[in-house]
Amino acid sequence: MPDTIIERLRAGGKKLTKARKALLEILVQSALPMTAAELHVRLRNAKKPMDLVTVYRNLAMLHQLGLVTAVGLHDGQIRYEVRHGRAHHHHIQCRGCGKIVDLMLCPMKKLTSLIEAQTKFAVESHTLEFFGWCPQCR
Ligand SMILES: [Zn+2]
Ligand SMILES: [Zn+2]
Ligand SMILES: [Zn+2]
Numbered sequence: 410m411p412d413t414i415i416e417r418l419r420a421g422g423k424k425l426t427k428a429r430k431a432l433l434e435i436l437v438q439s440a441l442p443m444t445a446a447e448l449h450v451r452l453r454n455a456k457k458p459m460d461l462v463t464v465y466r467n468l469a470m471l472h473q474l475g476l477v478t479a480v481g482l483h484d485g486q487i488r489y490e491v492r493h494g495r496a497h498h499h500h501i502q503c504r505g506c507g508k509i510v511d512l513m514l515c516p517m518k519k520l521t522s523l524i525e526a527q528t529k530f531a532v533e534s535h536t537l538e539f540f541g542w543c544p545q546c547r
Pocket of ligand 1: 505543545
């Protein structure tokens with residue numbers, strides 16, 4: 410578990426309870442973004458059960474603290490991934506099976522300057538997701 414995560418929790422006035430630690434460890438180790446339901450099952454399999462409502466609550470809290478990013482927003486199945494220690498990136502999701510793959514690139518730099526020049530906004534963040542059909546589903 411990266412120290413930065415624990416520090417951020419403390420700064421947000423949250424304790425790293427055993428249950429939260431188990432949840433975060435699964436998220437840190439997961440290569441793919443996970444839904445609350447998937448985390449719920451994984452925690453149960455790891456003999457560290459957490460009821461689904463509590464999983465949702467903890468994810469909302471971690472999201473608020475900026476520790477996790479929500480991805481795959483279009484299909485009503487929000488998935489979360491740990492933000493700390495991972496470079497800024499985007500995602501592509503399969504319309505068939507819902508699988509999400511990281512795209513380790515960001516084409517938005519130029520566009521951000523354009524948007525700032527046009528709107529005088531200071532752009533803080535952006536989201537960009539791609540959708541298509543994975544090799545198994547196409
Ligand atoms: Zn697929
Ligand atoms: Zn990702
Ligand atoms: Zn980007």
